[in-house]
Amino acid sequence: MESIYEHLNFYVYVILMMIGLWAMIAKNNLIKKLIGMSIFQTAIFLFFVSLGVKSGDDATIPILEPMAQEAGAAQTEVSGSDEMGHEEDHGGHVAKDTNPDHYANPLPHVLMLTAIVVGVATLGVALAISQHIFHDYGTLEEDEILDQIQHG
Structure with missing residues (x-):
């Protein structure tokens, strides 16, 4: 039972990653997919930062x-x-x-700072593309956009 409590944070990271992955795969709305991507990225950031933590004095x-x-x-x-x-x-x-x-070990923390910057830039570009898609097609639902593309 002690082992479960010692590694509880890793279980939380896996649950967050699965929620983000589920949102990216199962949702049809592009904004919901982006939210899922952000949750997935955050879980990865937390996981790598926790690997670099040392306890004690x-x-x-x-x-x-x-x-x-x-x-x-x-x-x-x-x-x-x-x-x-x-x-x-x-x-x-x-x-x-x-x-x-x-x-x-400072390396995981430094790498995650870089990954956070890249993640924020990726999210910003994805939101800008989503805005253009909404302007062109009038919706952010994946199925409706694909129907409009196929039927002209």
Whole structure:
């Protein structure tokens, strides 16, 4: 029973994907098909972002970690001075821990940001095409549009 609760989010993603796929296949209205496509895309985005999530306090960003309260040479390597001679703290140092289990993977999040931009652009183009179809045929119902195309 614990396994079901641990992976509940994946079941939700599959259900959302199936709802979106059903809407794209079964509906005749073009706007309803676009809504189904958006639901399907959102489920995929959520799935990939959830793959990159790390739980617990051991997940930190790669390369940089918070500045330790160290005195001496380590502090002067990270600190610099500005034009006025004031010391600046850059806020981090190169991590010496090479264990990948201690770092969160940013790649799924970055890829999904790109996919979201592409999805929004695709939806915008699809809505513009739907508007032209409505202007030309007077309907957004797939069956009626096909009848008008076949019968001239």
